[in-house]
Amino acid sequence: MPDGDAVPFRAGGYIQIECPSHKVAYADFDVPDEYRGDWDKFNLFRYVSDVKEPTLRAYSMANYPEEKGIIMLNVRIATPPPQVPDAPPGIMSSYIWSLKPGDKVTISGPFGEFFAKETQAEMVFIGGGAGMAPMRSHIFDQLKRLHSSRKISFWYGARSLREMFYDDEFEQLARENPNFTFHVALSDPQPEDNWTGHTGFIHNVLYENYLRDHPAPEDCEFYMCGPPVMNAAVIKMLKDLGVEDENIMLDDFGG
Structure with missing residues (x-):
């Protein structure tokens, strides 16, 4: 996030990310060496995400409120299921994986209701x-x-x-x-x-x-x-x- 910016939120909250129209080729992804073998094995570099209309997706935040100035997400790339290999890959995960440092992303929120109860229960x-x-x-x-x-x-x-x-x-x-x-x-x-x-x-x-x-x-x-x-x-x-x-x-x- 830009210096000085912060998103006040409660633990367990989520944000929405706006995914613009895009065309993303998986062949352009910089995959770490330890995972390249799997990408080659399953031929993941062949996929292309071609999205014509903007869309929104929700992601829970992994950081907690005192980790300020960041939004930490866990995003697993969504490849087509084995039974439908020609289906398009995940819209938002493809977009997020294509982002590079310095790219601007539009988010809204925070939202949520998955909050901890204020009790002393285990x-x-x-x-x-x-x-x-x-x-x-x-x-x-x-x-x-x-x-x-x-x-x-x-x-x-x-x-x-x-x-x-x-x-x-x-x-x-x-x-x-x-x-x-x-x-x-x-x-x-x-x-x-x-x-x-x-x-x-x-x-x-x-x-x-x-x-x-x-x-x-x-x-x-x-x-x-x-x-x-x-x-x-x-x-x-x-x-x-x-x-x-x-x-x-x-x-x-x-x-």
């Missing part, structure tokens, strides 16, 4: 994929701005270590805050990961390793953001445990 955060963004905003806000004494845990699911990010930051938070724990589950760990942690889907890992023996899960507040399949599985599990709707908070970016 907080359980559950995330997957690009659903990391509001999780980071909330947890950093609780621990670094509010200096919360609430019991807080974060359960995050990824396919492999290559999909992990911010993990060093959360591990540092856990070292600095005895009331916070960070847990990762990989659903498809790769041989090179040398993974010895939790494996499987995050809702199963959360249940088997924590909620099954929790004395009162119905008294916890659950905050989640992830793919629709993950959200549905977590909500079903929580309902089965007797958690009321008022204690299930969902940032439904996939809905």
Whole structure:
């Protein structure tokens, strides 16, 4: 953002980005060397985003209110699904990936209703994929701005270590805050990961390793953001445990 500019917002909020008409060739993207192999393997450089009409998309912010002068987003590029390989790539993700330092972007907001309750109840955060963004905003806000004494845990699911990010930051938070724990589950760990942690889907890992023996899960507040399949599985599990709707908070970016 320009020097001196700031966007006042609450943790868990989102902004809208205006995507202008554009023609973006993926062949022009500067892909880091560690990911070029995958791009070549799946022939991603062949895609072109050709958009005739402006559009808007909403993105949750990953920064928390004291990280001023920036807007931090987690954007996963949306390539066509395997069953429809000739479909156009994602409009907004293609545009965002094409941006370079110094480019001007039109945003509106902040907006939102995915806010933390002002209670002392235990907080359980559950995330997957690009659903990391509001999780980071909330947890950093609780621990670094509010200096919360609430019991807080974060359960995050990824396919492999290559999909992990911010993990060093959360591990540092856990070292600095005895009331916070960070847990990762990989659903498809790769041989090179040398993974010895939790494996499987995050809702199963959360249940088997924590909620099954929790004395009162119905008294916890659950905050989640992830793919629709993950959200549905977590909500079903929580309902089965007797958690009321008022204690299930969902940032439904996939809905």
